Amino acid sequence: MTFKKLRPLLVLYFILCGVISVAAQQIEIPRINLMPYKPTPFLIRDWKQVTLDYDNYVFDTNKTGTNLPLTNINMAAGINYSSVQHIRMDTYVGQANHGRVAEAINILPAIVGASLVGVDKTNHLGINWVSKVKDFYNLKNGHHIYLNGYSSGTGHDWWYEIMPNVFFYQLYALYPDADADFGTQFISIADRQLEVLFKLGAKLHPWTAPFMNYRAFNLISGLPNTSSVPEPESAGSIAWLLYQAYIETQEIKYLQGAELALDFLQNWETNPSYEIQLPYGILTAARMNAVEGTNYNIEKMLNWAFSSGKGTLRGWGAIVGNWNGYDVSGLIGEANDAGNDYAFIMNGFQHAAALVPLVKYDKRYANAIGKWMLNLTNASRLFYPNALPIDHMHPSGINWARQYNTDFSIPYESMKEMASGKSPYATGDAVRGGWASTNLSLYSGSSVGYLASMIEKTNVESILQIDLNKTDFRGDNIFPTYLYYNPETTDQTVKLHLPGGTFNIYDAIDESLIKTEVSGLIEFCIDPRSSRILVIIPSSKNLQASGRFYQTTEGEIVDYHYAYDYANTLRIKAFTSNTRLVECDKAVSFHCLTENPTGNTHYKWYQDETIVHETHEPSFEWVAPDVTGLYNIRCEVTDEQTTVLSPNITVRVVSEGEVPPKINDLVLFGSEPYSGGEIVSLHADITPAVADFNWTVDGGSLENAETLSPSWTLPVTPGIYTIQLTVSNHLGDTTTSHRILVKDKDLEVLPANILAYYPFNGDTRNYARDDFHAISYNANSTKDARGNLDHAYAFSSSSQYIKVPNHDALNFTSQIALSFWIKPEQFPGYEQYVVSHGSYEERYKMSITPEKRMRWTLKTSNQIVDVDDETPLQAGEFTHYVGIYTGYSLELYKNGDLVSYKPLSG
Numbered sequence: 060m061t062f063k064k065l066r067p068l069l070v071l072y073f074i075l076c077g078v079i080s081v082a083a084q085q086i087e088i089p090r091i092n093l094m095p096y097k098p099t100p101f102l103i104r105d106w107k108q109v110t111l112d113y114d115n116y117v118f119d120t121n122k123t124g125t126n127l128p129l130t131n132i133n134m135a136a137g138i139n140y141s142s143v144q145h146i147r148m149d150t151y152v153g154q155a156n157h158g159r160v161a162e163a164i165n166i167l168p169a170i171v172g173a174s175l176v177g178v179d180k181t182n183h184l185g186i187n188w189v190s191k192v193k194d195f196y197n198l199k200n201g202h203h204i205y206l207n208g209y210s211s212g213t214g215h216d217w218w219y220e221i222m223p224n225v226f227f228y229q230l231y232a233l234y235p236d237a238d239a240d241f242g243t244q245f246i247s248i249a250d251r252q253l254e255v256l257f258k259l260g261a262k263l264h265p266w267t268a269p270f271m272n273y274r275a276f277n278l279i280s281g282l283p284n285t286s287s288v289p290e291p292e293s294a295g296s297i298a299w300l301l302y303q304a305y306i307e308t309q310e311i312k313y314l315q316g317a318e319l320a321l322d323f324l325q326n327w328e329t330n331p332s333y334e335i336q337l338p339y340g341i342l343t344a345a346r347m348n349a350v351e352g353t354n355y356n357i358e359k360m361l362n363w364a365f366s367s368g369k370g371t372l373r374g375w376g377a378i379v380g381n382w383n384g385y386d387v388s389g390l391i392g393e394a395n396d397a398g399n400d401y402a403f404i405m406n407g408f409q410h411a412a413a414l415v416p417l418v419k420y421d422k423r424y425a426n427a428i429g430k431w432m433l434n435l436t437n438a439s440r441l442f443y444p445n446a447l448p449i450d451h452m453h454p455s456g457i458n459w460a461r462q463y464n465t466d467f468s469i470p471y472e473s474m475k476e477m478a479s480g481k482s483p484y485a486t487g488d489a490v491r492g493g494w495a496s497t498n499l500s501l502y503s504g505s506s507v508g509y510l511a512s513m514i515e516k517t518n519v520e521s522i523l524q525i526d527l528n529k530t531d532f533r534g535d536n537i538f539p540t541y542l543y544y545n546p547e548t549t550d551q552t553v554k555l556h557l558p559g560g561t562f563n564i565y566d567a568i569d570e571s572l573i574k575t576e577v578s579g580l581i582e583f584c585i586d587p588r589s590s591r592i593l594v595i596i597p598s599s600k601n602l603q604a605s606g607r608f609y610q611t612t613e614g615e616i617v618d619y620h621y622a623y624d625y626a627n628t629l630r631i632k633a634f635t636s637n638t639r640l641v642e643c644d645k646a647v648s649f650h651c652l653t654e655n656p657t658g659n660t661h662y663k664w665y666q667d668e669t670i671v672h673e674t675h676e677p678s679f680e681w682v683a684p685d686v687t688g689l690y691n692i693r694c695e696v697t698d699e700q701t702t703v704l705s706p707n708i709t710v711r712v713v714s715e716g717e718v719p720p721k722i723n724d725l726v727l728f729g730s731e732p733y734s735g736g737e738i739v740s741l742h743a744d745i746t747p748a749v750a751d752f753n754w755t756v757d758g759g760s761l762e763n764a765e766t767l768s769p770s771w772t773l774p775v776t777p778g779i780y781t782i783q784l785t786v787s788n789h790l791g792d793t794t795t796s797h798r799i800l801v802k803d804k805d806l807e808v809l810p811a812n813i814l815a816y817y818p819f820n821g822d823t824r825n826y827a828r829d830d831f832h833a834i835s836y837n838a839n840s841t842k843d844a845r846g847n848l849d850h851a852y853a854f855s856s857s858s859q860y861i862k863v864p865n866h867d868a869l870n871f872t873s874q875i876a877l878s879f880w881i882k883p884e885q886f887p888g889y890e891q892y893v894v895s896h897g898s899y900e901e902r903y904k905m906s907i908t909p910e911k912r913m914r915w916t917l918k919t920s921n922q923i924v925d926v927d928d929e930t931p932l933q934a935g936e937f938t939h940y941v942g943i944y945t946g947y948s949l950e951l952y953k954n955g956d957l958v959s960y961k962p963l964s965g
Contacts, residue, residue, distance in 0.1 A: 084623050085590075086358055088427040090365040093379045094434045096546035096588060097521050098386035104440045106511035107176050112468035113504055114173040117148065118184055124463050126153045129501060132186070133161075138209040138921060139198040140240070145209060146191050151489040152459060152469060153496030159920060163195045163207045164219065165502035167226035168409075172508020174233045175529060181237055189230065189237040195223060196244045200922070200962065202278050203247045210921040210965070214277025214284050217293040218334045224248045225296055225339060228303050232532040249304035251278060252297045253316045259283060261319045264635035266652050268322035269294075272331075279961075286890065286909045288372055291331035294320045295340015299413075302343045306533045311706060315633060317343060318353065325355055330363045332375040335406055338364055338413035342420075346534070349420035349619035352627040352655065357421055364410065365431070368394035377431075378402050383482040385441060389434030392473065400476040404442040407435050408506035415513055416531035418542050418592065420619055422567050425590040429544025432525055436514055442470035442485055442503070450479075453486040456497035464499075470507075472500035518554045521546050522585065527592070537615050539595040545585035552584050560597060567592040567618045570609070572602075594618075627655045629698045634705035636692070640790065642715050643685045651677045651694040651705060658699035665693045683712045711790070719790035721746045725797055727771075727782075731957050732802040732950075735775040739799075743767045745786050752786045758801075777802045778947050779962045800948060800960050814868065821849045823861055833863045844880050844937040851880070869896065871944075875903065875917075878941040883932050886911050905942055907932060915942035915951045919965030926951045926959040 122128040130148045137143035147161045148169070154160055170180045170188050180188045197206045202213055205223035213220050227248070231241050255276050259269035272291045273283035298320035305313035321344050324331065331337060341364060344355035368376030376394035378387055390402035391410050411432060418425050440446045444460040445467040452471065460467060472487030487498025515524040522545055528536040539558070545551045557578055564574040564581065568591050573583055576598045585591055596602070600611045606628070609621035633652040641647050651662060664672040664679045667690065672679055681692060691707040723744040733739060745752065745767065754764045758774040771782060783796040816827040821840065823833035835852065837859040843850035852861060863869070881893060888909050895904040903917040911931035917924060926949050932938060941952040950960040 084423055085426045086423040088361055088365050088424070088431075090362070090367060090377050090379060091427045091431050094388035094430060095381075095386055096430065098388060098434050098437045100385070101437060101521065102440060103436055103514075103516060103523070104443075106436070106507065106514055109443075109466075109468050110172060110176045110508040110511040111178070112466040113507060114169070114178055114183070116464065116466070116468055117169065117501060117504075118186075118188065120184070120186075125459065126157060126496075127463065131158055132191075137194040139194050139196055143191055143194045145194040146188065148501060149495075150500070150502050151472070151487070151495035151497060152456060152499040152501070153489075155494055155496075161209060162502060163192075163205055163223035163226065165505050167192055167195070167205075167223060167230060168509070169501075169505035171226060171229045171233065172506055172511070174230075175508045175512035181234065187237075189234050192227070192230065193238055193240055193244065195227070196240075196247075202251075204251050204278070205244070205248065208922050212277075212279075212922060212924055214275050214280065214282070215923070215925075217273075217275040217290040218296075218336055220275055221293055221296045221300070221336060224252075224300055225336075228300060229532050232303075245304070245307065249301055249313055249316075252300055253312065254278075255297070256316055256319050261316075263315060263633055264637050264648075264650060266319075266633050266635070268319055268326060271297075271320070271323045272327075288333070290333040290336070290372075291323070291327060292333050292337035292340065294323045294327075294331070295338070295343070296336035298324075299339040299343045302347065303533055314351070317347065318632065321347070321353075321355055324360065330366055330371045332363055332366065332371055333373065334375070335409040335413075338410050342413045342417050342531075345417045345420040348625075348627070350535075352630040353632075354627060354654065357417075357424075361414075361424065361427075364414070366394075367396055368400075369396075380476070382476050385438075385447075385483055386434065387438045387441065387474070387476075387483060389431050390438050390474070398476060401473060402442075402475075403473045403503065404439055404470050405472075405500075405503040405506050407439055408510045411435060411513065412506070412509035412530040415525060415529075415542070416527055416534060419527040419531065419534070419540055422592055422618075422620060423623075423625075425542055425568060425592055426544065426588075429523075429525065429542055429590045430546065432514075432542075433521070433523060433544060433546055436510065436523060439510065441483060442472075442474055443467045444469075444471070444485070444499070447483065447485055451481045451484055453484070453490065453498045455490050456499040459497055460499060468504065468507075469499045469501065470504045471498050472503045473498075517543070519545075519547075519551045522551060522553055524553075524555070535616055538617065541593050541595075542590060543585055543593070544590045545587060548587050550584055550586060552582050555581050555583065555593070557581060557595065563596045563598050563600070563602075565594040565596055565602070565609075565617055567594060570618065570621060570623075629656050629660070629696065629701040629703055630654050631694070631696060631703055631705050634694055634708065636708050636710065638710075639708065640711050640713065640719065641683045642717070643683055643687065643712055646680045646682050647692075647710055649679045649681060649692060649694070649708070651679075651696060653677065653696055653703075656698045657701070661697045663695040663697075665691075665695065667691050681710075683710070687712050687714055713790070717790065718747060720750045720786040720788050720793050722784060722786055722793055722795045725784060725795055727797055727799065731960075732800040732804070733773055734804045735773060735777060735801050737773050737801075739771045739773060741769055741771060741782070743784055747788070750786050750788045752784060755783045755785075757781050773799075773801050777945070779960070800950070800957070802945075815863070817861075819843070819849075819851050823852075831863055831866060831869065833861050835861050844882070844939075865896075871903070874946055875944045876941065877903070877905065877943075878939070879905075880937055880939050881913075881932075882937045883907060883911075883934055885934060886932075890914075903942075903944070905940065913938075913940055913951070913953070915940075915949060915959075917942075917944050917949055917963065919944075919963060921965035922963070924949050924961050924963045926961050928953055928958045930958070 117129050120128050120131050132144050137145050146166050148166050149160050174180050194209050195205045200210050205227045207219045256269045261269035271294045272289045274287045274289050275284040298317045301313045301316040341360045345357050347353045366376040368374040374393045374395050378390045378394045378400050391406035392402035394400050418428050471485035475484045478484035489495035489498050512529040513526045517524050525542040527540040561576050561578045563572050566573050594617050607624035608616050609618035610616045632654050635650050637648040662674050663670050690710050693707045694705040696703050725743045728740045758780040760772045762770040781796050781798045785794040813827045815825045815831050823835050825831045838852040840849045841851050841853040842848050891907045893905040906914050908914050913928040915926050939954050943950040948960050949963040
């Protein structure tokens, strides 16, 4: 039916409160039920002004004073794009490596947040900040995604490896034309995440969800990280990325990837919360339920996001309580209700960014999200240095803020329920960790614009206008849509300033047009402790119900669940085949996976436009014709209410023996490391034997490159070089590559270059020079590899170690070689540090992984890299290891043989 414009007489009727009761339709979140309706003290900061103050302060490269400026531009060529002079921004005020820090989780959300409140970051303070971020796309090291550093690794921590891509996708949605490379990067990121899902066990035929209970995934090795605390919530952020890619491209593979990732969460039984990735998955699930007709359990997932933290992976959840007179409910962090909760401001900002748009797609959570947002918006001010008494804040940042950041736009990283005998207590991890001289945190404050962009105060102090479109990136944001929640015990009348034009006002909660043909300033009423979702629709639009959608006659959706209809109709979840290349007269298996059927289902199978089979079964064996060519197969499914049609699967039928190219083997003769200028023989084995091929190298020269057995004259200059082979025929192409290490083997190590040598001949002195002598702390003298007594030390607990006092000469900046003998007696199942220098921020170390492998780790100004000996250590056996950093490579040797290396510079 079509609803025309209502007569003015009816408008008076809809101004009244309590006309329609929909309380029974709202779904409660138990944890949010425990939060106060109106927190006290009640004080909402002007979050937009905070964002603008933060943006203008932090991005000002001309600031002067202690620890300033916080941001600078590196004038050297970019690491991944030489034309880019990339951004450096301190993570904390007073950073130990001030002026040399660049984290994507800090810089990108700062740009996105400022943009959300109206700042044009393509020309802010005379700089195009948007295009500069593209150097975070790790192109040169082969990862082909955004990472937290300009040249970083993967396989360490999923949230540092996925969230930079989430932030980039948001940035690209706001600035689609800002840089010519953004589009290619966007697709590459989605393809890499699809690759991860399938390597973690995902399948389309038969449909199989991946297993994602891992810490991270190494894109280079193709293996998950099984150590430390897992981050299964990453399935949520990966689903968000892939659904965003589907919206942008309409390529079905990305929709399938999003469903595969969400299916993991749907089937997962325990709370997967770790940091900030789960809420993005929940939003994606709600949106796909509304738009695609999926059936994800939103209530289960929201209760994960708003848990007490008890029994979770790391005690993560939503905080509830009043800390010494301050309502802090709604903040996100370590929440266990045991008196030692620990809230983090950034997590609240990002939870809000992800979960507020959910209400548009599932209005049953309007009351819960509205109440939570009121608490979060109020309590978030407590992290800033102007909110608490001085003795309730870590002293490291107070004086600096009062002198240099007088608008108090940079927050503390976190707030403890109790610390230093005070409650609450604004603090952070940086000072304790030795990373910075203050706990004032830029990475925490950079996300403030997300919250600010959604929130407007109204004429009623306790009622916020919450924009459901602002952080719904690539969402259905055609009409302004706002959530209002009334926490009071009485009806409240709220004023709304409309944009220019004449509008009809639709309330998705009451499912009614509450006003028609209005403009300027209007008023509406909200019942006690209830909500409204108002959609502002041009009065020229006519509305109609279409299934469970309430939409304009042009198909623009106003309400996804009209009449509170959450019953989805028949849909095809996946239409798959076991192959798309088949010989004549051979069979191809097809399967049509459906959801939400009503009664019996009937399947029709089409070859091009001809029905070739009908059945009540979802599977079909199609026998290829005896004529070669391309054939389109599709499936039509009908139940008692609906008929749906699958997309086509195109199958190529070929003659017997025709195959796409395959590289069976690529062999390089000799052993690594190779010498500069050495001639290396190669041989490739390919199928079919007759195919086009092309060799390329990034250094040196090739002879006989027209054959499958060329010779490669290596460069004289030491380094890591790559040879690549591409083979193609009319059925496709394939590429493989091989990386080799080239060194100067004649290089002599002079004794004068040895900085330290500890033979442990009954003592811990440095025998290379009279300096850097070590100190033994409870270590036990024992036999060395040759059986000499008192020529080695044994350690049986963490209280036993040997320490060399630090010195500037030990803070290596260009190259290092480190060697030792080791004999492990047992393996405890967690990482053990053999040699460690510095903190996480600036470190090199040798360690034994939980998998019993020796690991050589080094962090440069560009990235952190690990190289592992893939052969596990044996208990009771001596092994000799050497770790080398050359300035271009990180190398690990065992008993004189090279066992692993990776490119590394900086």
